[in-house]
Amino acid sequence: MDRRSGRRTRGNLIMAGEDTSTATRDETALDVPWNVIVHDDPVNLMDYVARVFQRVFGYQEQYAMRLMLEVHQLGRSVVWTGQREKAEFFTQQLQLHQLKTTLEKAA
Secondary structure, three states: OOOOOOOOEEEEEOOOOOOOOOOOOOOOOOOOOEEEEEEOOOOOHHHHHHHHHHHHHHOOOOHHHHHHHHHHHHOOEEEEEEHHHHHHHHHHHHOOOOOOOOEEEEE
């Protein structure tokens, strides 16, 4: 008998009939998407904000203008949603262009 585990052994082998099973879980945690949010500010011109959206995200002019108007009229706009690492990158890029930008978990 093995003194540490209390199991009956023969040499280094555990004898048949002993419980040697282990529990495993097959769970995959999905990363929560993150929103990049641009807030309205009194400093940047609307055309400039739309151009920054085009440059940073590669958005078409019409879509960039729509997001810019949402920022202007509602005070904020979710301009991109996705993985956290990329969201952090986009947040930094927008802040380098002097846009007031935050990051939050998507609902």
